[in-house]
Amino acid sequence: MQPIVSVSNLSKRYASGHQALDSVSLDIDKGEILALLGPNGAGKTTLISIICGIVTPTTGSVKVNGHDNASEYRKTRKMIGLVPQELTLGAFDTVWNTLCFSRGLHGHPPDPAHIEKTLRQLSLWEKRDSTLMTLSGGMKRRVLIGKALSHQPAILFLDEPTAGVDVELRKEMWALVNELRESGVTIILTTHYIEEAEEIADRIGVISDGRLLLVEEKSALMEKMGNKRLTIDLRQAITEVPPALAEYDLQLSDTGDQLTYTYDTRRERTGITALLQALNDTGLSLRDINTSQSSLEEIFVNLVSDS
Amino acid sequence: MNWHAIKVIYKFEMLRTWNTLLQSIASPVISTSLYFVVFGAAIGSRIESVEGISYGAFIVPGLMMLSLLTQSISNASFGIYFPKFTGTIYEILSAPMSFVEVVIGYVGAAATKSLIIGFIILATAGLFVDLQIAHPIWMLSFLILTCITFALFGFIIGIWADNFEKLQLIPLLVITPLVFLGGSFYSVSMLPPAWQTVTLFNPVLYLISGFRWSFFEVADVSVGLSLSMILLFLAICLGIVWWMFKTGYKIRQ
Structure with missing residues (x-):
């Protein structure tokens, strides 16, 4: 089966000289949940950003469902939803409008029924007319997930989705991730929380100093490497x-x-x-x-x- | 073309105008009225006419240009700078959009806002002076071209700026003086010969001159030259924007 995301020899050296990624190759299968573990500055966010088209790689290539993410960026980006690490949201827009905005950006016509379903799924329906600046941190995190899901992506990137959220919300998000996986969405998440990877991932990749140290099935990894x-x-x-x-x-x-x-x-x-x-x-x-x-x-x- | 993306960016930017209606619309109307009071009534009463046109009417194209240039630049620069500042630019960069579509969305909205302000100023001016437009099609063409060109220029500033101070730097320190010294409130022929030559190096002179010609058939430089200068500036701005997106300058690492 063709991997839904295929990364080949990806390297990134920033203008500052920092080598964020060093010859990373990785295949991600359709429908799986892959957790990328690594300390701060390991290169997790850079890897995600390159796949999504936000950062340009120094060398290497990325294919999404067989399409090159540089030359066929319209096809690849349409398939991808991204939840960034930071709570990057505007201030004055409403929850409803910001989801509609994200859907439109990805080339989809308005679909109020889908936006309503997404907001209800994220327990944000009651807040649909609230401006973004009035929301709590946890709600803002949900809005970011809602924006990423607004165009029904086949692949969802979650960059440290539960950083700074309480235990209850974290468990809600894990449940949502499982729901999405059951609907066929491929999920790639980066996390600091080992328990998160242990709880929801099918495979685990470990990145350190820009190098992908290993990618293994979670159970096999624990069996193989665990004392x-x-x-x-x-x-x-x-x-x-x-x-x-x-x-x-x-x-x-x-x-x-x-x-x-x-x-x-x-x-x-x-x-x-x-x-x-x-x-x-x-x-x-x-x-x-x-x-x-x-x-x-x-x-x-x-x-x-x-x- | 990703028309849905262009539409949502355009709509988002226009919505921002309605949310700040007082600042966006009322402010240029009030400042134009003040200009008419100061220049039209106080100074204009001492100048009977300039090249056969009443002084109050003569300054209308210059006044419109002053607002159009500053509004086009500030609307477009803020439009693209704010997502950079808040970090929401990631959505634009990861969307299936070409740079042309991004530019159409942001610059189109900024130019539309300026155009609306231009018409409001024109209507306000009509309350103070008797206005006749000799070449309405040319007037509209100059108006649209200027709005688009300077919105593009503002877009460039918005990408270049990495703080709010830089965002204001060029409009305040470069554009406003150039408009004031580009014949907004006087005809170049009223200046001593040496200053007339210096003024010819001011690009804004060509915009105001062409625009004024469309109103009164009076110009400091030929209309063809004015049009060529606007088109040249438009081409330069498009080239810079294309280069910025191609290299990812201050947008994509």
Whole structure:
């Protein structure tokens, strides 16, 4: 299947000399939710801006549904909706007018029914006649999403959509993103929130210093790169790890009643059976055992620090 | 052509005028009336006529040009500068629009507003002096060409400016003095010969001269030259705007 967005060897060096992107290549499949994770200044917004046509790349190309975004920009931009990171809205326009404006800009005739549906979906219908400057930050964020959806895009870019919004609104937005995906919209979002990517993305890309470090299925990424931890609760506290267990590199808790063993799920032998046997041999009595997996945040931190 | 995009930009810009009706319409009417009181009544009473035309009527084309030039520039420059300032320019840049469509939307609206103001000033002037227009078609052509050309110039300033001070710099420090010194309130023939030569280097002289000719068949320079100068300035402005969009100058990084 042809990717809906295909980025090839994209690089961007700004006039200041800052290399924002360095040979980034990426294919995005139709209907998926791709989360781009990365620290500040990693190049996430530059990548999105180039695909949307706001920033000109130094080298490389972008194809949207097979069309080049420079030579066939009318076809590509018509398919794209963008929600920017900043709350960039006018002041005196009304909510209704600003959505109609965005729809018109993308070459669509007026469609009051669609605008009404979008406003209702975003819980903005009651505010349709309010001027933009009277809205709260959360509402402004919704208006920006409404503007991006006003022309029924096939691809939606959300640049840090939940930055600075409360937990309730964040969850509402996640629900909306899932709704949109079910209707066939491809969604690419950048985020600082690992939990956001973990919650809604199908695939995750990690960007750091302008380079795309990896793009993986979320579950595969966590499985492939995640370490697991085996936590052993002891019936009686100990003061040090018995020498016979030294080869397992166990961590003893401050209270002395908990041992933690970290293992790699990718290895053929995790060493758990041998560890349990060794524990039995040392005469330690166990109260409970449980395992936990590395969070995406830990994986992300490891990747970025390694790069 | 993305006509829907042109329409929404045009509509948005025109709506801004209605939202600031007092500033947009009432202000030029009041200032024109004041000019008539000061120049027409106070000074005009001491000057019987200029080249056979009553002084009050003689200054009407100059007064119209003064407002048209400043209004065209400020409307268009603010129109494109404000989205840059607020960051909403991202919508224009990511829309399926060519630079021609963007320019038609913004410059078209700014020129329309100036044209409306021009007609309001003309109507206001009609209350103070007896006006006759010898060549109405030429008058309208000069009016439209001037509005479009200077709206384009304003559009360029709006893209170039990166703060509000720069936005006002050229209209205040360049355009207004050029209009005042370009024969708005006098005929060049009234100046000493040396100053007549200096005035010929003022491009606004050609606009006012041609425009005045369409009213009274009286001109400081030939009508053909006036028309050529406006068309030349129009071509230069179009070239600069094309270059700005092609290179992304201060718009697209």
